[in-house]
Amino acid sequence: MVFVLSLVVFIYFWQIKSRKLLLSLLVLTAVLSFIAVKGAFDENLFRSSALDIQQYNKRHEFYAKDLGKIYTNKFSLTYFKEYNFPLIKLQRNLFANLDPNLYFFASHPRERAGVEEFNKYSPIFLPFFLIGVFYSIYILLPNFLIYAISVLLLSSIISSKYNLGPILFFPLINYLITVGLILSFKNIKKMI
16 A cells, blocks of 8 residues: 555656546545554553653642742643643654654664664665655645645654554655656766
8 A cells, every 4th residue: 555655646746736646645645544543543642651740740840949920820730731741742753753764774873662673765765865855845846745744743643663663654755765766867867
């Protein structure tokens, strides 16, 4: 399914922008998202561990002492007690998915305990990936940006301990590597 979705992403964003391809892109992404979220939803997002509670209590003592009524109002206390930890965990998942080491170097040197890491892409493809990223930023297609942001947000609720990793990013990375390869070969061909 990831392979087919990668092909659809490439054809839609690089060549043909038809409604049928857009519909198949949305359906395939929705099905893959459902499978990934069903199998690897990060249940710790809304669960506070003993360490989280201890951190909250220490932070509360520190902030209440120095900030006084600025911190001890009802809004601040509710935010830090109820919403801060899930947002921090979402942010951690979100930025872990954006780390190129996760895809090209099996998270080396930042291996995570309890997570079996593997090379998802050969490091040889990293320069082509970067060329694809810079080209996509330079061209900036609104549909591509919407797709990338939606994949990023969906991947942030998937557990980092999922054995396939952020599977929703694979079609996006495949597209960027392919664009980088195409542009590189075009430039080499012009030079020859």
